[in-house]
Amino acid sequence: GAVVSQHPSWVICKSGTSVKIECRSLDFQATTMFWYRQFPKQSLMLMATSNEGSKATYEQGVEKDKFLINHASLTLSTLTVTSAHPEDSSFYICSARVGGLAYNEQFFGPGTRLTVL
Amino acid sequence: AQSVAQPEDQVNVAEGNPLTVKCTYSVSGNPYLFWYVQYPNRGLQFLLKYITGDNLVKGSYGFEAEFNKSQTSFHLKKPSALVSDSALYFCAVRDMNGNNRLAFGKGNQVVVIP
Numbered sequence: 648g649a650v651v652s653q654h655p656s657w658v659i660c661k662s663g664t665s666v667k668i669e670c671r672s673l674d675f676q677a678t679t680m681f682w683y684r685q686f687p688k689q690s691l692m693l694m695a696t697s698n699e700g701s702k703a704t705y706e707q708g709v710e711k712d713k714f715l716i717n718h719a720s721l722t723l724s725t726l727t728v729t730s731a732h733p734e735d736s737s738f739y740i741c742s743a744r745v746g747g748l749a750y751n752e753q754f755f756g757p758g759t760r761l762t763v764l
Numbered sequence: 765a766q767s768v769a770q771p772e773d774q775v776n777v778a779e780g781n782p783l784t785v786k787c788t789y790s791v792s793g794n795p796y797l798f799w800y801v802q803y804p805n806r807g808l809q810f811l812l813k814y815i816t817g818d819n820l821v822k823g824s825y826g827f828e829a830e831f832n833k834s835q836t837s838f839h840l841k842k843p844s845a846l847v848s849d850s851a852l853y854f855c856a857v858r859d860m861n862g863n864n865r866l867a868f869g870k871g872n873q874v875v876v877i878p
Contacts, residue, residue, distance in 0.1 A: 688871075688873075689870065690854065690868045690870045691808075691868050693866075696865075740807050742807075752798060753798075753810075753866060755800070755809070755810075756807045757806050757807040758806060
């Protein structure tokens with residue numbers, strides 16, 4: 648099956664620093680990747696949708712200058728949390744869709760636990 | 765916009781008993797429906813999906829779901845629950861005619877009691 652990896656699986660950083668999270672589709676090419684944020688015992692909140700080679704589309708209320716998304720290739724998307732603060736601490740999950748059709752399922756990475764001190 | 769409701773916060777079931785996790789949806793057009801499972805500190809794993817055709821969909825790990833258009837429901841079922849099925853289950857819907865976003869329900873914690 649389709650495998651999506653994320654790196655790192657967890658990261659602890661000081662307030663004010665930037666953190667980059669990588670999302671890779673290991674055995675397929677992902678035209679579209681998605682970034683989600685999940686708070687404890689809550690559902691996934693879509694942050695942005697990125698298509699390879701173009702700018703990401705951010706959801707309302709998500710600061711694009713704070714959460715920089717780059718989708719430079721069909722197998723790699725990165726999320727950079729700039730000038731992180733404690734309120735950015737969360738579980739970040741990326742997802743990739745196999746193919747470009749709406750009924751194709753999305754496959755999810757294992758998530759990255761970010762803790763900002 | 766599409767939305768999903770998972771009315772129960774937690775579902776408790778004894779091992780070996782049938783498991784049902786409820787989901788209702790709202791879309792403007794025809795829905796694509798999905799179920800995912802999440803184990804602690806892990807990403808979501810795909811279980812099954814409904815696109816069209818047979819209303820009963822079979823998926824991974826013995827799970828199945830029944831699409832009911834008149835009740836706008838897509839309940840997840842398993843005939844005999846295992847302790848290892850204890851996890852967080854998410855229903856999701858994508859509107860065929862909509863904005864292509866996958867809308868998730870709030871999730872249901874399933875606890876299978878040995």
